[in-house]
Amino acid sequence: MNIGIDRLSFYTSNYFVDLKTLAKARSVDPDKYYVGIGQEKMGIPPPDEDVVTLAASAAYPLMQDGELDDVELFLFATESGIDQSKAAGIYVHGLLEMKRRCRCVELKQACYSGTAGLQLAIGFVARNPGKKALVIASDIARYELRSPGEATQGCGAVAMVISANPRLLSIEPECGYYTEDVMDFWRPNYRLEALVDGKYSTMVYIHTLLESWKQYAEQSGRSLVDFDRFCYHIPFTKMAEKAHQKLAHKLKVSVGKEEMLALLEESLRYSRIMGNCYAGAMYIGLASLLETAEEDLASKRVGFYSYGSGCVGEFFSGIVQPGYREFLYADQHRNLLANRTELTYQQYEDIFNYGVPTDGGSYVFPQYKTGPFRFSGISQHKREYETLTS
Secondary structure, three states, X not given: OOEEEEEEEEEOOOEEEEHXXXXXXXXXXOHHHHOOOXXXXXXXXXXXXXXXXXXXXXXXXXXXXXXXXXXXXXXEEOOOOOOOOOOHHHHHHHHOOOOOOOEEEEEOEOEOHHHHHHHHHHHHHHHOOOOEEEEEEEEEEOOOOOOOOHHHOEEEEEEEEEEEOOOOEEEEEEEEEEEOOOOOEEOOOOOOXXXXXXXXXXXXXXXXXXXXXXXXHHHHOOOHHHOOXXXXXXXXXXXXXXXXXXXXXXXXXXXXXXHHHHHHHHHHHHHHHHOOOHHHHHHHHHHHHHHXXXXXXXXXXXXXXXXXXXXXXXXXXXXXXXXXXXXXXXXXXXXXXXXXXXOOHHHHHHHHOOOOOOOOOOEEOOOOOOOOEEEEEXXXXXXXXXXXXX
16 A cells, blocks of 8 residues: 655745845855855744744645545644644644544654654554545744854745555655764754754764665665655755765765756755755755656655754655646745745844743734734733634
């Protein structure tokens, strides 16, 4: 029985900062960002947008199309949690008016948790072939102003329906995974911004890739030539390129620049103008690949490398399904990205410094341009959400 991703929809903020604007404010060459890390824009969530509204907006088209009717497992993956007890997915479950017979939990392991959700959902569907699972990876990448990670900020959510006989991507059973306790990236409960040891994190990312690939290759008997495309975790697009070069070099496979671009470039297009989406980053890459590739990818094998700092990594693969283009939300996604509002540097800094109150009082947040849902305020320590659609 084939199990995998049946539908996929994503959402990001309606606001962005061009990294040329940030470069001017930081008195650096724009090519430091455009060329050095391969990023052009970063999505910025307004004060009335959080991981709940991002997630619900990502899944809203699925709800409209009736794709959530048979969902009995909802896994919410994030490292931008809003509560130490209540899963953010519970709020989303209510906003999407999902049926009550549904398990809902939140998963956390840095940027890996979206893949953890996918694999757990596959197990659920294998046991319940007539049912579906919903996996949403929703995050806001936030670093301190003027820090090395600032230019990689971004936000977004990816909603995936997992089912038997999927219409987009069938996940193959072989996989390699690796866990090691390291401190390359973390965010203590008392901080809003993450802490990162950038050079060390790059080393761990690549080491974990090599270990995961080794297991995968032993299980599957496949080599790099058995893949038509690759999707890597994308903290910034140059990281994916560097990782693939390192893997090819380790396996003594010669990969020229043009060949590497053919394998990776389509999967990097959306992330280049959205920024890092943490747990959803690799699946933004999958959406970018399926929606922007001119070649018909039906029956093509895609290799996936998911990495979460701290750390857990996994390499697995999937086969693109015939007729997949009929079930994409490509036009909707392109319109979203094309019609965002560009922020000035001062607007960016003002939004960055707008803190969510923590005193438990009653607050109504100003309304910005959002998707179908917004984070409208707080009352007696309770978060309040508003549905903007009829």
